[in-house]
Amino acid sequence: xxxxxxxxxxxxHRYRNNPILSVNDWPxxxxxxxxxxxxxxxxxxxxxxxxxxxxxxxxLTTARSENGIDxxxxxxxxxxxxxxxxxxxxxxxxxxxxxxxxxxxxQWAICYTAYSKGGPLVSMALxxxxxxxxxxxxxxxxxxxxxxxxxxxxxxxxxxxHRPVPISAMLGAHIWISYSPNLKHWGEHxxxxxxxxxxxxxxxxxxxxxxxxxxxEGWLILYHGVRTTASGSIYRLGLALLDLxxxxxxxxxxxxxxxxxxxxxxxxxxVDDVVFPCGWIKKDDKVLIYYGAADSRLCLATAxxxxxxxxxxxCPVV
Ligand code: BMA
Numbered sequence: 001x002x003x004x005x006x007x008x009x010x011x012x013h014r015y016r017n018n019p020i021l022s023v024n025d026w027p028x029x030x031x032x033x034x035x036x037x038x039x040x041x042x043x044x045x046x047x048x049x050x051x052x053x054x055x056x057x058x059x060l061t062t063a064r065s066e067n068g069i070d071x072x073x074x075x076x077x078x079x080x081x082x083x084x085x086x087x088x089x090x091x092x093x094x095x096x097x098x099x100x101x102x103x104x105x106x107q108w109a110i111c112y113t114a115y116s117k118g119g120p121l122v123s124m125a126l127x128x129x130x131x132x133x134x135x136x137x138x139x140x141x142x143x144x145x146x147x148x149x150x151x152x153x154x155x156x157x158x159x160x161x162h163r164p165v166p167i168s169a170m171l172g173a174h175i176w177i178s179y180s181p182n183l184k185h186w187g188e189h190x191x192x193x194x195x196x197x198x199x200x201x202x203x204x205x206x207x208x209x210x211x212x213x214x215x216x217e218g219w220l221i222l223y224h225g226v227r228t229t230a231s232g233s234i235y236r237l238g239l240a241l242l243d244l245x246x247x248x249x250x251x252x253x254x255x256x257x258x259x260x261x262x263x264x265x266x267x268x269x270x271v272d273d274v275v276f277p278c279g280w281i282k283k284d285d286k287v288l289i290y291y292g293a294a295d296s297r298l299c300l301a302t303a304x305x306x307x308x309x310x311x312x313x314x315c316p317v318v
Contacts, residue, residue: 034292038279269294
């Protein structure tokens with residue numbers, strides 16, 4: 001059987017004791033814990049989780065574990081809080097981080113959503129230790145979110161994937177790439193992955209999930225598609241592959257979704273039928289995907305790296 005025929009059940013294995021983290025594990029009062037970025041830091045797995053408080057405002061808090069599965073050590077207070085006095089764009093919270101290690105700067109770069117009065121936008125911060133952070137402020141105006149950096153430069157410029165939303169929803173929300181000489185000023189904007197139309201699972205609105213993963217075959221991209229139905233939206237995941245040298249060029253894209261809400265903890269929560277990863281880690285021959293489930297809790301699924309790559313390489317050439 002061709003690996004291209006695998007269903008999401010075969011590609012991904014949900015951790016049997018999901019959720020791995022929820023408000024029940026949290027050291028302080030919170031409504032929900034979800035949509036975490038992930039990074040391997042000093043041999044441990046670090047999650048930077050979105051935590052929503054009882055006002056409805058989100059902040060970010062780290063949880064660290066040796067095996068990335070259990071025994072999490074969670075900061076006892078918010079790690080990165082909105083600072084609306086200095087950063088008015090953070091007035092309604094900070095959400096959905098993505099972390100990229102920038103070897104050239106010896107720092108982690110965090111792209112996150114700042115919820116401003118003008119709508120959600122992309123902000124950035126740098127850190128070496130996930131204790132102190134240097135905020136770069138807003139890098140994309142509203143409405144824009146689901147952003148992550150590539151870890152390397154292309155022709156001397158940094159590159160970021162992000163998802164601006166046009167004035168009319170009829171025009172669709174697509175994934176764009178932008179370039180910068182200094183991480184602060186961005187240009188050369190270009191739309192690269194389009195939401196499909198009509199009945200497709202990824203019609204009208206898509207967004208990047210985890211940061212691009214470098215492979216020998218290209219940059220592996222995990223993205224979400226939002227299907228609007230009579231009873232709400234369904235958030236599912238697909239893959240694409242971008243050219244290593246020129247990431248504006250898409251090489252492959254999955255036609256079918258590869259992971260979607262099925263387990264009860266993904267189907268029911270503050271927002272039903274959502275799987276929303278902001279981080280993935282390649283460990284040996286496995287890929288660990290950390291995802292928010294139903295905007296309420298944090299879960300883990302693993303896939304064989306080779307299976308993911310085989311699957312996308314058997315998908316249509318774009
Ligand atoms: C998106 C983001 C995510 C959220 C998802 C489902 O627009 O706001 O944080 O998980 O909607 O509610």
